[in-house]
Every structure is written in structure tokens, then in C-alpha cells.
Amino acid sequence: MIENIDAARLQMAFTLIFHIVFACIGMVMPFFMVVSHYKWLKTREQVYLTLTKSWQKGVAIFFVTGAVSGTALSFELGLLWPEFMKHAGPIIGMPFSLEGAAFFVEAVALGFYLYGWNKLPEKFHWFTGVIIGISGVMSGILVVAANGWMNAPSGFDYINGEFLNVDPVQAMLNPAWFTQALHMTLAAFTATGFAVAGIHAYQVYRKRKIELHTKAFKIAITFGAIAAILQPISGDLSAKDIAKRQPVKLAAMEAHYDTEKGAPLFIGGIVNNETKEVKYKIEFPGMLSFLAFSDFDAEVKGLNDFPEDEQPNVPMVHYAFQTMVGIGTLLLAVGVLYFISLKRKRWLSNNKFWLLFVLMAPLGFIALEAGWIVTEVGRQPWIIHKIMRTKDAVTPMPGIVFSFYTYIAVYTVLSIAVTWLMLRQIKVLNQSNI
Amino acid sequence: MLYVVLFFLIFSLYLYVVLGGADYGAGIVELFSSEENQKITKKTVYRVMGPVWEANHIWIIILIVILWIAFPVYYNIMVVHLHIPITIVLLGVTLRGVAFVFRHYDAVIDNTQKLYDSMFKISSLITPIFLGIVFGGLISGKIHITEDISTLSFYEAFILPWFNTFSIMVGLFFAALCAFLSSVLLIGESKEGKKNIYVRKAAIATIVVFVIGLITFSYGYLSGIVFVKDFLKSPYAMICVAVSALLLLPLWKKITQGDIIWSRFFAGLQVFLILLAALVSHFPDVIITQEGSISLVENIAPESVINVLGISLIIGGTVILPGLFHLLKSFKMIKILEQNNNPLI
Numbered sequence: 001m002i003e004n005i006d007a008a009r010l011q012m013a014f015t016l017i018f019h020i021v022f023a024c025i026g027m028v029m030p031f032f033m034v035v036s037h038y039k040w041l042k043t044r045e046q047v048y049l050t051l052t053k054s055w056q057k058g059v060a061i062f063f064v065t066g067a068v069s070g071t072a073l074s075f076e077l078g079l080l081w082p083e084f085m086k087h088a089g090p091i092i093g094m095p096f097s098l099e100g101a102a103f104f105v106e107a108v109a110l111g112f113y114l115y116g117w118n119k120l121p122e123k124f125h126w127f128t129g130v131i132i133g134i135s136g137v138m139s140g141i142l143v144v145a146a147n148g149w150m151n152a153p154s155g156f157d158y159i160n161g162e163f164l165n166v167d168p169v170q171a172m173l174n175p176a177w178f179t180q181a182l183h184m185t186l187a188a189f190t191a192t193g194f195a196v197a198g199i200h201a202y203q204v205y206r207k208r209k210i211e212l213h214t215k216a217f218k219i220a221i222t223f224g225a226i227a228a229i230l231q232p233i234s235g236d237l238s239a240k241d242i243a244k245r246q247p248v249k250l251a252a253m254e255a256h257y258d259t260e261k262g263a264p265l266f267i268g269g270i271v272n273n274e275t276k277e278v279k280y281k282i283e284f285p286g287m288l289s290f291l292a293f294s295d296f297d298a299e300v301k302g303l304n305d306f307p308e309d310e311q312p313n314v315p316m317v318h319y320a321f322q323t324m325v326g327i328g329t330l331l332l333a334v335g336v337l338y339f340i341s342l343k344r345k346r347w348l349s350n351n352k353f354w355l356l357f358v359l360m361a362p363l364g365f366i367a368l369e370a371g372w373i374v375t376e377v378g379r380q381p382w383i384i385h386k387i388m389r390t391k392d393a394v395t396p397m398p399g400i401v402f403s404f405y406t407y408i409a410v411y412t413v414l415s416i417a418v419t420w421l422m423l424r425q426i427k428v429l430n431q432s433n434i
Numbered sequence: 435m436l437y438v439v440l441f442f443l444i445f446s447l448y449l450y451v452v453l454g455g456a457d458y459g460a461g462i463v464e465l466f467s468s469e470e471n472q473k474i475t476k477k478t479v480y481r482v483m484g485p486v487w488e489a490n491h492i493w494i495i496i497l498i499v500i501l502w503i504a505f506p507v508y509y510n511i512m513v514v515h516l517h518i519p520i521t522i523v524l525l526g527v528t529l530r531g532v533a534f535v536f537r538h539y540d541a542v543i544d545n546t547q548k549l550y551d552s553m554f555k556i557s558s559l560i561t562p563i564f565l566g567i568v569f570g571g572l573i574s575g576k577i578h579i580t581e582d583i584s585t586l587s588f589y590e591a592f593i594l595p596w597f598n599t600f601s602i603m604v605g606l607f608f609a610a611l612c613a614f615l616s617s618v619l620l621i622g623e624s625k626e627g628k629k630n631i632y633v634r635k636a637a638i639a640t641i642v643v644f645v646i647g648l649i650t651f652s653y654g655y656l657s658g659i660v661f662v663k664d665f666l667k668s669p670y671a672m673i674c675v676a677v678s679a680l681l682l683l684p685l686w687k688k689i690t691q692g693d694i695i696w697s698r699f700f701a702g703l704q705v706f707l708i709l710l711a712a713l714v715s716h717f718p719d720v721i722i723t724q725e726g727s728i729s730l731v732e733n734i735a736p737e738s739v740i741n742v743l744g745i746s747l748i749i750g751g752t753v754i755l756p757g758l759f760h761l762l763k764s765f766k767m768i769k770i771l772e773q774n775n776n777p778l779i
Contacts, residue, residue: 061535067491068531072524074495078502078513079520085502086510090735093503094742100499101750104492108757166735168742396583397517397592410525414532421536 005394007401008080013376014404017369018411019073022066022418024368027140028192028223029059030133035219037126047212054429055216058422059132060114065418067107069411080400084383084393087163091156092146094168099142106135140188141181148176151375152245153384175245179238180375186227186234187371190331191364193224198361199426205354208430214348221357224364225335231328236291243292243300246385248311249378251303254288255318263288263300268322271315276304278318312380320373327367334360435744436504436734442747443500448709450493452615452702455608457491459616461530461558462609463635464551471631476537476551478623491527503743507733511721512568515577515595519564526561529553562612563605570604571596573661573716577723600659603650610646611705614639618685618701622694633689640682660722665715674711678704 002010033055040048074096078085109131116125149155155171156163197220203213242250250256254266257276265288269281286296293300303311334356341347383390394400460479464472502509513520530553537550571577577595578586595601617636621629654662665671685700713720719727734740 064531064535068528071491071495071527074498075513075520075524078498078509079517082510082514085513086506089502089506089509090504090739093499093735093739094746096499097496097503097743097746097750100492100496101746101754103495104750104754105757107492108754108761111761164736166738168739395514395517397514398588403521406521406525410528414528417532417536 002401002404004398004400005391007404008394009390011400011404011407012076012080014411015069015073015076015407016372016376018415019066019069020368020372021365022062022069023140024188024365025192025195026059026062026066027133027136028188029055029062029196030129030136031223032196032216032219033059034126034129034133036216037129039215041122041126047215050429051212051216054425056114057425060110061418061421063106063110065414067103070103080395081383081393082395084388087388088149088384091163091166091168091171092149094172095142095145095149099139099146102135102138102142106132106139109135137185140185144181144184145172145174145177147375148180149174150383151180151379151385152176153387158387176241179234179241183231183234183238183371186231187364187368189223189227190231190328191224191368193220193222193227194331194334194357194360194364195362197221197224198358199422201354201357202361203426203430205351205358212429217357221335221338224331225338228328228331228335228364232332235325235328239291240293246379247301248303248306249317249374250292251301251306252312252314252317252378253321253374255303255314256288256300257302257304259299259302259305261289261299262286262297263292263302265291269318271318273314309381312378317374317378320370320377323370324367324374327363327370331360331364331367435737435741436731438744438747439500439504439740440731442751443497443504444713446493446496446500448706450491450497451611451709452705454491454493455562455612455705456615456619458530458558458562458609459612459614459639460620461555462562462613463616463620463632465555465559466613466635467631472551474628474631475620478620478628491531494527500743500747504735504740505730505733506735508721508728508730511577511579511723511728512572514583515592516568516571517592519567519571519596523561523564523568526557526564530557530561533557559609562609563602566605566608567596567601569608570601571598572720573604573712573722574598574600575660575722575724576601577721579723579725579728600650600654600657600662603646603653607643607646607650610639610642611708614643615701615705618689618697621689622698629692636689660727661716665711668711668715671711671715674707674714678707678711681707 033052036048036055037052039045040052078089109128112120112128113125113132116128119125120128149171152175153171154174155167155169157165197217200213200217200220204210204217239250242253254263255269255271255278256263256266257278262285264283264285266278267282267284269278271278289298289300290296292298303314337356341353347353379385381389381391383393460475464475464479467475498509501512533550533553537547537554574595576598578590580586583591614636617632617639621632621636651662651666653659655666681700681704685697685704688697688700716722716727717730720730721728735743
């Protein structure tokens with residue numbers, strides 16, 4: 001039997017992994033939609049109208065799936081972690097209440113957009129689409145700010161187990177909010193850009209509606225590629241921030257056991273947490289010190305200097321981190337290739353070019369999920385860094401494992417259903433006249 | 435600022451009950467309709483709810499966020515002891531939301547529509563029942579509050595608080611109320627010649643609400659439910675209920691006259707009075723446990739939190755409410771001009 005705490009963590013992880021995909025697509029796709037819509041208004045080429053309408057159905061389906069799974073999450077925070085919410089709820093309430101407001105604006109704007117065709121003035125109608133996108137991104141940033149507080153708790157004094165002198169504004173603007181929000185927003189654009197581009201690339205690869213799908217591909221990949229190219233800057237800011245605030249997380253990301261000056265950066269490798277060794281790795285001397293502290297000789301604290309019971313699951317965090325960085329680098333390279341292809345038009349008639357982007361389609365989301373594993377598993381055993389342990393926050397109700405199985409069943413069916421619906425959309429799109 | 439927060443709490447609760455309630459009710463009305471009427475209802479529901487249903491359901495998020503920020507103790511008791519019915523509500527909300535969207539946005543119309551339809555209808559009935567059960571659970575007086583919850587059996591701590599006759603009756607009452615609201619709403623939205631379907635439904639729903647209400651109260655009174663006894667003793671609550679019952683007369687008059695706006699207004703007012711009666715009879719002790727009542731206003735978050743929340747709510751309210759109002763208004767006006775225009779084709 002799975003322990004209650006493990007079941008609760010698995011359920012939370014599972015619902016978050018699910019929600020993030022839908023939330024990101026619901027947040028980024030409106031931008032693709034309004035670009036295509038803009039081009040329709042500008043050029044009056046029918047193909048852009050068809051594309052806009054087909055993307056808007058995608059936006060509607062993903063928005064709703066994201067919204068209902070988000071509603072579930074807002075309850076799950078309390079259902080699974082009542083002790084956490086009892087104390088943290090009031091402190092991090094501000095980003096959540098603003099997020100509620102942003103989400104509301106988004107829902108209202110979506111109502112206008114979806115039902116406003118031929119009814120609202122054209123430019124206003126288009127603008128409601130822009131509002132969907134902006135409020136979606138705002139929502140994302142605010143929720144990430146709340147998560148940032150768990151990594152960098154601030155805005156209160158913790159005295160004798162009590163949270164006193166609460167300042168909700170300072171809690172929202174905690175030291176981690178900016179780096180995390182920037183990293184996540186870029187990640188959302190990268191992941192969704194490459195995923196949507198990949199789907200349309202596949203249609204071109206199979207020689208279906210080449211004009212339409214090429215146009216769709218270009219819009220999506222432009223967002224994805226630019227975000228992928230900017231991401232390393234944000235990653236660097238995040239790494240320096242974590243080195244300062246959560247050195248144990250950084251050490252786990254790098255599977256760095258011994259404290260040393262001029263610490264090397266490991267790439268790859270198999271972690272053995274018993275013997276505290278990493279085998280078969282590639283080392284870059286001094287690089288970790290440089291990346292974390294901008295100094296090749298700086299001292300980086302190793303895991304051995306932290307108490308056992310304050311360390312996360314090292315192999316999991318390390319592998320997840322490697323996956324994220326590896327994919328991020330690959331997507332950056334492919335993003336650059338896309339911009340080169342703008343100068344070398346003949347690439348577009350080469351099927352291998354399209355196949356490359358088809359293969360990239362799922363990678364952005366894999367990297368994004370891996371990144372969240374780094375953040376969340378890397379914070380363990382704390383639910384609030386250095387303040388409250390996850391095991392002290394869990395619900396007293398036994399048998400969470402059954403709730404976990406129920407969620408798995410429902411969400412699996414939902415994922416299959418949404419995928420199947422999207423395939424039907426694409427099929428109908430390919431049968432249309434334009 | 436506490437009063438601002440309380441205002442928004444009750445405001446969003448009321449709007450969720452009315453708007454979300456009418457939304458759930460639409461599924462219930464569809465469930466209890468003949469096959470031919472189901473098709474008509476499905477189309478009407480889509481026309482009416484389509485642009486606004488997402489907004490309808492955000493009220494519960496606002497509600498829950500206000501609860502956890504400003505009233506953490508209240509929220510804590512709810513999520514610990516009523517874990518199971520809340521989880522069922524969540525699954526219901528999820529399945530219902532996706533079924534609603536799937537059945538209108540699926541690019542291909544075929545037999546899977548039947549699956550979406552039954553998913554939508556069944557979850558439309560189950561979700562409000564369990565929402566009512568959650569509310570019933572909070573006032574049923576069956577929750578045990580102890581320092582150490584492990585001294586209670588699983589049944590005492592996590593099942594009994596909601597799985598009792600009174601809570602279940604409240605659940606059924608709420609579902610009936612949803613059906614009532616929705617029928618009144620749909621009367622105004624249906625095309626000529628189809629109105630009678632919903633007039634009939636509204637009449638049936640009114641009777642069901644009345645009968646279930648009566649049984650709930652008689653049962654509560656006879657088995658000594660504290661909430662019911664206090665309710666009957668409170669003059670304000672009784673006045674609210676009496677006025678709400680009397681409003682049935684003008685409501686029916688307006689319905690038969692075909693006055694859409696006033697009939698909706700009266701139905702909304704009735705529900706408001708019922709809600710007010712439930713709140714006023716025990717306010718501010720909104721949780722009743724075996725050990726006594728727990729006050730909402732005495733167990734609040736620190737003042738700084740309440741202040742910031744109040745300001746956020748005022749700002750949020752001034753941004754969102756006009757937009758929402760405009761959304762409701764513009765589609766209402768447009769709808770009269772272009773009845774059958776499906777925007778997605």
C-alpha cells in the first residue's frame with residue numbers, strides 16, 4: 001500500500017503535470033490565433049481566416065480543460081495539504097486572488113471573441129483576442145509567483161511556529177517570483193510553439209494542405225524559436241538565484257556531492273546516491289562555479305554538507321535537470337535552423353526539414369515537465385522552504401491512494417479524448433475547401 | 435475592509451448559486467425531458483450559456499480563494515472533513531465542463547454526441563447535489579472538532595459529516611433549486627411555441643423545491659438539527675422564507691404574461707431570499723459542529739491580509755463586472771437580431 005503522503009504527492013504531481021500542459025497551450029495559442037487573425041484582416045486571404053477559426057476551437061477546448069483542471073487544483077491544494085493552506089493560504093492569497101481576476105478577464109474576453117464573429121466591430125473583436133492572450137500570461141505569472149513563495153518564503157516573521165506580521169505584497173514579490181515567472185513564460189512559448197509547429201509540420205510532411213499548414217507552422221515556430229533562443233538567459237538568472245537561495249537544490253541538480261572551489265559542471269552520468277558518486281559523466285572544470293557565481297574559482301557547497309533529512313531525491317532531480325537543459329539546447333539549435341531556413345527557401349521543399357520539426361513536437365513539453373520536477377522535487381522535503389515539511393502538511397484523511405487512482409483514470413480518459421478531438425479537428429480542416 | 439471581503443464572499447456565493455445553479459439546472463432539465471425536447475433544450479442551452487458559462491463557473495473559484503485567504507480556519511475544516519463530497523464535486527465539474535465543450539466543438543457530429551450528452555446530463559445532476567451536501571454538511575452539526583483527529587474513526591471523521599439524511603436532503607434541495615432557476619431562464623430564451631415546455635418544467639420544479647424543503651425542515655426539526663431549530667426561531671429567516679414564497683404569485687403572473695425580465699428578477703430574488711435566510715439565521719456562526727458553532731468573523735486572517743484582499747477585490751470587481759455585464763448585454767441584444775447564427779461555422 002502506498003503511504004498517504006506519497007499518494008498525496010503523486011496525485012498533486014499528476015494533476016499538475018496534466019494541468020500545466022493545458023494551461024500553457026491555453027495561454028500561448030491565443031497569440032498564434034491573433035497573429036493569424038491580424039493577417040486575415042490585413043490581407044483578406046481566406047486561408048488565414050480558416051486557420052484562425054480552427055485555432056480558436058483549439059483555444060476553446062484547451063482553455064476549458066485548463067480551467068476545469070485548474071478549478072480542481074485550487075481545491076486540491078486544500079484537500080491534500082490542509083495544514084499548508086491553513087497557514088500559507090492567507091500569506092500567498094494575493095497572487096491567487098489577482099490570478100482569479102486575470103482568469104475572469106480571460107473568460108469574459110474569450111466569450112466576446114468566440115461569439116463575436118460578424119457581430120462585434122472587427123478591430124475590437126480582434127483586440128478581445130489579444131486580451132485573452134495577455135490575461136492568460138498574467139494568470140500564469142501570478143500562479144508561478146505563488147509557487148516562488150514556497151521556494152523563497154517571505155513577507156512574514158516565523159516566530160515559535162507562528163506566522164506573524166504578514167505582508168501579502170512582499171510575499172507575492174518574493175525573491176524567486178521574477179526568475180521563475182520569466183523562465184516559465186518562455187518555456188510555455190517554447191513548448192507550445194514547437195508542439196503546434198510540429199503538428200502542422202507533420203501535415204506538410206504528409207503533403208496535406210501545404211499552403212495552410214506552412215503558414216500555421218511559420219506563425220507557431222516564430223514564437224517557439226524566439227523563446228527558445230532567449231531561454232538560456234533566463235536559465236542563467238535562475239541558476240544564480242538558486243545557488244544563492246537554495247544551494248541544496250543546486251547541488252542536487254548537479255549531483256554535486258563534495259564542497260569544492262572551482263567546481264566542475266557534470267553532463268550526463270549515472271548517479272549513485274549510496275556511494276555518493278556520479279559515473280560516466282562528462283566534466284567541464286570550473287564551469288559550475290562560473291555558472292552559479294560568475295567566478296571560475298567560487299566555492300560550491302556539495303550535498304555532503306547538508307543534513308540527510310534536508311536533501312531531495314538526488315537522482316531524480318539530476319536526471320530531470322539534465323533532460324531539461326539537454327532539450328532546451330536542442331530546441332535552441334533547431335530554432336536557429338528555422339531562422340536560417342528563411343534565407344534558404346529550398347529547405348522548405350525538403351521533407352527532412354519538416355520531419356525534423358515533427359520530431360521536435362513533444363520535446364518542449366517534456367523539458368517543461370522536467371523543469372517543474374527540478375523545482376518541486378528539488379524543494380523536498382520542504383513544502384515551504386526551511387519552514388514547513390511536506391509530511392507535516394498532508395491531510396489526516398487516510399486512503400488518498402484511492403483518490404489518486406480516480407484522478408489517474410479520469411485524467412487519462414480526458415487526455416485521450418482531447419487528443420482524439422484535436423485529430424478530428426485537423427481531419428476536418430484538411431477536408432475543407434481552403 | 436472585512437465587510438468588503440464579506441460582501442464579495444456573499445456576492446460570489448449568490449452569483450454562483452444563481453448563475454452556476456441555472457447552468458447546472460439546464461443539464462437537469464435536459465435530463466428530465468423527452469427525447470424531442472432534449473434536442474430543443476440542448477440548442478437553447480448552448481445559445482444561452484455558450485458565451486457566459488465559463489464566467490458562471492469562475493465564481494466558485496473566487497469564492498474558494500476568498501475563503502482560504504481570509505477565513506483559513508473555515509476552509510481547513512471544510513477540506514479536511516468534507517474531502518470526499520468535495521472531490522466528487524470536482525470530478526463532476528470537470529466531466530461536465532469538458533462534456534459541454536466537446537459536444538459543441540467536436541468537428542465531427544456522430545454517435546459520440548450521445549456520450550457527451552449523457553456525461554453532461556448526469557454530471558449536471560450529481561454536481562449540485564454534492565455541492566448542497568457540502569453546504570448541508572457544514573451546518574448539519576455532525577462534524578467533530580478535536581485536537582487529535584486520529585482519535586476519531588474514519589467514519590466519524592470523514593463520512594458522517596456529510597453522509598447523513600439532513601445533508602443529503604440539502605443536496606437534493608439545491609439540485610431542485612437549480613432546475614427551478616434554469617426553467618425560468620429557459621422560458622425567456624426558447625422560441626415561440628416551445629415556451630410551454632419550460633413553463634411546465636418550472637411548475638414541476640417549484641413543487642419539488644417546496645416538497646423537498648418541507649421534508650428537509652420537518653426531518654431536521656424532528657431529529658433535533660441545531661441549524662433547523664435556530665432557523666425556525668429566527669424571525670428574519672422566517673420573513674425571508676415567507677416573502678420568497680409569496681413572490682411565487684407575481685412570478686407566475688409574469689411568466690404567464692411572458693415578461694422575461696421580471697420573471698427572472700423574481701426567481702433570482704427568491705433564491706437570494708432563501709440564501710439570505712440560511713445565512714442570517716445563524717450568522718456569523720456558519721459552521722455547526724457537534725461541539726458547537728464556529729464563527730466566520732472571529733477566525734479570520736491577519737488584518738494586513740484582509741486589507742490587501744479587500745483592495746484587490748475592489749479593483750478586480752471594477753475591472754471585471756462592467757466587462758461581464760457588457761458581455762451578457764451585448765449577446766442578449768445581438769441574439770434577438772440574429773437568432774440562428776452559429777458563430778463557429
